[in-house]
Amino acid sequence: MTMLDVRDLTVRFGGFTALDGLSLSVAPGETLALLGHNGAGKSTFFRSVLGFLKPAAGQLSIGGHLPGSAAARGLVSYLPENVVFHRALTGLEVLSFFARLRGEPVSVVMPLLEKVGVAHAARRPVGTWSKGMRQRLGLAQALIGAPGLLLLDEPTSGLDPVSRRDFYALIAEVAGRGAAVVLSSHGLEEVENRTDRVAILSAGRLVAQGPLAALAEAAALRAQIRVTARAGQADALQTRFGGTRFNGTALELSCDMKLKFDLVRRIAADEGVADIEVRLPSLNDVYRFYSDNGGRS
Numbered sequence: 681m682t683m684l685d686v687r688d689l690t691v692r693f694g695g696f697t698a699l700d701g702l703s704l705s706v707a708p709g710e711t712l713a714l715l716g717h718n719g720a721g722k723s724t725f726f727r728s729v730l731g732f733l734k735p736a737a738g739q740l741s742i743g744g745h746l747p748g749s750a751a752a753r754g755l756v757s758y759l760p761e762n763v764v765f766h767r768a769l770t771g772l773e774v775l776s777f778f779a780r781l782r783g784e785p786v787s788v789v790m791p792l793l794e795k796v797g798v799a800h801a802a803r804r805p806v807g808t809w810s811k812g813m814r815q816r817l818g819l820a821q822a823l824i825g826a827p828g829l830l831l832l833d834e835p836t837s838g839l840d841p842v843s844r845r846d847f848y849a850l851i852a853e854v855a856g857r858g859a860a861v862v863l864s865s866h867g868l869e870e871v872e873n874r875t876d877r878v879a880i881l882s883a884g885r886l887v888a889q890g891p892l893a894a895l896a897e898a899a900a901l902r903a904q905i906r907v908t909a910r911a912g913q914a915d916a917l918q919t920r921f922g923g924t925r926f927n928g929t930a931l932e933l934s935c936d937m938k939l940k941f942d943l944v945r946r947i948a949a950d951e952g953v954a955d956i957e958v959r960l961p962s963l964n965d966v967y968r969f970y971s972d973n974g975g976r977s
C-alpha cells in the first residue's frame with residue numbers, strides 16, 4: 681500500500697521545466713528525505729502534491745485521492761519552507777486557529793505545544809519568539825489532526841543541533857504511528873540514520889532514490905590517500921605507487937574502497953614514507969556525486 685504515489689510528474693512554469701518525469705512512492709510509516717540544491721524542484725514537488733500546481737504531465741495520488749480533493753486535503757498536512765504567523769497572536773491563538781480550520785477541538789492545542797517544546801511561551805505573542813520556536817510551532821501546526829501524509833519543506837532550517845535531534849525524534853514517533861513523511865533538506869549528513877530513504881533531485885530530475893547506504897555503495901567513490909615522502913624519496917615513491925606529485929614531497933593517490941586497506945598497508949611499510957593520510961568519501965561527496973552530475977562519474 682502507498683500513501684503517496686507519483687508517476688512521471690512533469691511541472692512547467694511557462695517554457696521552464698521545474699520537474700521532469702519524476703516518479704516515487706511513499707508508504708505509510710515511511711520517512712523519505714527529498715534532497716537537492718537550491719532550485720532543484722523540492723518546493724515545486726510539495727506544491728504539486730498539495731494540488732496548488734497543475735502538472736503538465738503525470739499522475740499523483742494521495743491515499744488513492746487526487747491532489748487538492750477534499751479527501752486528499754484531509755490526509756495531508758504541510759509545513760512550508762518559510763513559515764509565517766501573525767506576530768501579534770500568541771502561540772495558543774495561532775494553533776487554535778489552525779485546529780479550528782482542520783475541524784479539530786482546541787483541546788488538542790496545549791498537548792501539541794508541549795510536544796514540540798514551546799508550551800512555556802504559549803501565551804506570548806509569536807512576534808517575540810525565536811526563529812527556532814516559530815519553526816516548532818509550524819511543526820505543531822502540521823501535526824494537528826494526526827495526518828496520514830506529512831510534507832515538511834526544509835523543516836530543520838533555523839534549528840540548533842539539539843532542536844534538530846528533538847525534531848527527528850518527533851518525526852520518528854509520527855511515522856511510528858503510521859504516517860508517511862516526506863521532508864526536504866540540503867544535505868545527507870543531517871538525514872543519515874533518520875530517514876528510511878532519500879530521493880535526490882537535480883534540476884527537476886530524480887537522479888537517485890533508495891536507502892542511503894545503498895546509494896553510497898552504488899556511487900563507488902574512491903578513497904584519497906596522501907603520502908608524504910622522506911627527503912629525496914618522492915620520485916622513488918611515485919615510481920612504486922603511481923599517483924600525482926603534490927608540492928614536491930607528497931603524492932596524492934586515489935583507490936577503490938575495497939583495495940584501500942592493502943594499499944595503505946604497503947605504503948605504510950615503505951621506508952621512503954614519512955607520513956600517510958587517508959580521506960574516505962563523506963556523505964557530502966555522495967550527495968555531490970548524484971546532485972552535480974546525475975550519478976555519472
Ligand SMILES: Nc1ncnc2c1ncn2[C@@H]1O[C@H](COP(=O)(O)OP(=O)(O)OP(=O)(O)O)[C@@H](O)[C@H]1O
Pocket residue numbers: 693696698716717718719720721722723724725761
Ligand atoms: N511560480 C514560478 N514561476 C516560475 N518559476 C518558478 C516558480 N516556482 C518555482 N520556479 C522555478 O522552479 C525551480 C524549482 O524551484 P523550487 O522552489 O521548487 O526549488 P527548491 O528545490 O525548493 O529550492 P530551494 O532549496 O532554494 O528552496 C526554480 O528554478 C524556480 O525558480
